[in-house]
Amino acid sequence: MRALLVVNPTATTTRPRTRQVLVSALSGQLDLEIVETTHRGHAIELGTRASRESYDVVVALGGDGTVNEVVNGMLADGPRPDLPALGVVPGGSANVFIRALGAPRDPVDATGLLLEALREGRRRSIGLGRANDRWFIFCAGYGLDAAVVSRVERARGNGRTATPGLYVRSAVAQYLGGPERRSTSVELKVESDDREPEPSGRFGAVIVQNCSPWTYLGARPVNPCPEASFETGLDLLALRALRLPSTLRTVWQILSPAPDPHGRQVLRRHDLSGFVLRSDRPLAAQVDGDYLGELTEMRFTAVPEALRVVV
Template sequence: MWMIRATVKRSSKGGRELKLLLLANSSASSVTARARVVIRKALSADHEVIVAETARRGHATRLAHSAAVEGCDAVVVLGGDGTLNEAANGLAGTDTALAPLPGGSTNVFARTIGLPNDPIEATGVLIEALARRSIRRVGLGSVNGRYFLFHVGVGFDAAVVAQVERRGDLKRWASHPLFIYAAFDTWIRHYDRSRPRLAVHHTDGTVVDDSYLTIVLNTSPYTYVGPRPFDLAPEATLDRGLVSVSIRTLSFLRFLRLVASSLGSGNALRRSRWVDYRADLGELAVRGHGPVPYQVDGDYLGEIDELDFKHQPASMKLVLP
């Protein structure tokens, strides 16, 4: 019902053609009918391509997993970070690779691995990577059994994401101004800054019980502000353990200084007395002092009391430029 098959007899670059699922989220910011057609034709020049569109939340997980069961070599995801996260959850533990294309408003993960932010330009880079068979297994994070590609936010940043999603119709056209507005609006009206909200439990027995917000990262940067990376944890990579960054103040001036340092090298966070910074983590747990908001790879998932994190090494195949 959502699938169109376009079969090619041979690869023009030599070698075995690959079987690909092109998975598109037509509601994502940069996904247009023209882009889908151009990208499908470009991929079909050398490979067998099946096209599918997501129809609802969670659909990409089922479609990606079905592609793995049916023997696809890779799932090319044209969508935002939320669609990528869903597809990754369908592909983790299989022999089918994830191949990101930027189709959302920020495209954190696609840009993190070195793809251009334009979907057509990124397709050319991806085709070259497929020709070289530049595919390897990478580590993912998991939270309460759900995989994540780049980060999970608990507390204030998740509350900001919640406000952005309530204005989803504006996100497509003004994502960065909307995030800035939502951050100030959340700070003033939608988040209790009068007391710490979280306790972070580490495997060495340390408990950080005065966190206002905690970010657990699998890769760096945390996000992008226009072309500029917002880098909380330079040590977070696909080949190492998780990094946790717990902010222990929401004083406006202190918080502003921490944000400014992250738009530079990000190293100032580790030296701040208001930040608990831990790298190369295999596990950690976050406990809310009551229900706290959380988001996974930029998707708001509601409020929760307990979050258990694990690093899952070499758990998914990824096409890398």
């Protein structure tokens, strides 16, 4: 079985010696080509090459950002039946995608499960989302949460480690000091949906999920849209205002053992096939925890069975 292993050498939770053990285990079962990424976007280039050169499997060893880039490369020419399958060995801080699939977050255990799935020919087809021209696997955001991602990326650029504490501190700082709390500029328009669209109004922040959970704080799943699934369309949670009492109540609802965010300031939609978010001023945007910059429009589409995963 011909396979390409895309390794992020700066992955936060795997040391070089551990990565060597994992590579050796994979090499024993696969005709393996190994490439380490050297720059942002490199994994996109590698995923594109793998999809055009008839590899059977592409394995991403890294965090969710590496997986997102690999997937965007694999789907550069769109979904098709003969695309390679995707395997993942987690090496990041959160590893949301692999955990959402029910696989272990420990890289050694995950490699063992991956090798077992390869031997048994196990594959799972999952739906993905598109935000403008960017594919995403598990989440996207517009407004507050994307601005938090930007803060975290700047902190990591200054040598900080992406820990749950860093995300919490960045979220509090952005909420208190950013412009999102004082402005509700996002408009929602549902497209390609058989149901009657709700009056959208304006929103201060929007979270989009392709699966559940949205992310993790350590071992705790964070679930704004608990019904989201790889087998359905996209789910959405939008906050009409970011006033302190209502925001704290929504955060509490999201973090509860049985999450059910609701209230006058909350709009939730399930299983959407398409929608557009627009703002009269550029707002922060992110997909799968990767900051995209500030945009005035995000056009979302759900794509069923876009990718086969080895799991």
